[in-house]
Amino acid sequence: MNSIIIPLNAFETTGFQHTMIGKIHEQQVHGVEIRRELMKKVDQEIELIAEELKKYPLFTVYSAPIELWRENGELNTQELKAILEEAVSLGAQWVKVSLGFYQPQSPIADLQQLLEAFPALRLFVENDQTSHGGNIASLHAFFDNAYEVPVSMTFDIGNWLYVHEQPQEAIKKLRSFVGYIHIKHVIKNSGKLVTTAISNGSNEMWKDILKGFSHSTFKALEFPIDEPEQVPGFISLVQAAEQEEVQ
Template sequence: MKNVIIPLNAFDRKEVLENGQIAFIKLIAASGAYGVEIRRELFTDEILPLKHLREKIAATSLFTVYSAPIELWKKDGSLNIKELQLTFQEADLLSASWVKTSLGHYIKGVSNLEDLKQFLKRAEVKLFVENDQTQYGGNISDLKHFFESAYISDVPVRMTFDTGNWMYTNEKWMDALMQLKEFVAYLHFKNVIQNGKELTTIALSNNENAAWRFIAGQFPIDLPKALEFPIAPVNRLREYVEMVETNKTYKEGEVLCKS
């Protein structure tokens, strides 16, 4: 079953900026991937080529996700309505099915979930919120408060669980998985390692005990999964797509390594 989505930031940034995201659509479709994640931050023109991209993607039948580097909640805890409206307008022009943002400064008891609920009531695109690399947007407790409150208030929002971003916020991915699992509907796979004083994203390991395999095994087999790590050379894309699609579900009690 096809379930792998390819974000455009998986490819060489310079090449994507020079050639445009549209240049990679054919490659992604040929890899056997289920969908593509268009990245707002990788557009260079003031006028976004959304219509052209939409037509190119439509010809391939790829599922479309639109990722925008905006924070859902502003520093004062209020809804970031202007940027949210613009992002959803762009997603509509792209014919994307999902919009992905980060949490931002959600403040329990201050942030008004009714505002978000009313906005999403009028939208045809679904909202996904991802744990990012900031201390406030990648905080397990804050994310849990947000999703629990959204569920109680019947706000139609789901979580994108980024497996590598927990390294940047000094949170443990296993703790995050156990506390946030019920809200997750989209996985972002990346392998982040400590490289001297810096954190570096590398390709997923094919090791049978790799952490990503365990994480994938905690969810239905058809849950969408994005490959957000450097695809180099690009002709390995199909290999990675097949590796993740054919992952065998973990058996309870198996030993897990940290690769």
């Protein structure tokens, strides 16, 4: 079993996310990332997904598009608590959110207290595509101050480009906090940044970035995938890139 996780926003599905779980399991991946932003009827869909997940030994990440810290620097307590409760209902092991407006005076103790009520979950904070939640300095300050809190970082390879940050600098400053990597290839098309599937191209940045992390770090393939049957081929690309590093 590898450490590859498949986020369900990789597929353009017309049905609910629960219909993809069995198909993902067939591809011999480690886990699945459930996306809250794809849900139209949250309670109903969480119940369907949870029932489906019970059928398969898949590690589960619950990704929610909320910000950890509000604009005034306070903890986004109400939304975060709701997301953590939903994650428990799903049977997820990890929860992924964005940083938000972290400030030096933000109450880390409030976050620690809230997470103590959810001991089975680990919180992950991702660098997103906003100037406040995707900059290296703010992320480093947060993780540096939250050393006693069960929180790790999701390192999204492509998102750095949206906020004009340097991925290699991010690796230097944030490597020790990272427990999860979102792999993607980002190109400029008609003046806009667009996420595309990875390939064996020698100039693709994701390959160089993976060299900065342990092979055992959990990785997600977060880019457009036409069919689940393509997943093993993409996993082989990642494994080949890691093998190149060893040689």
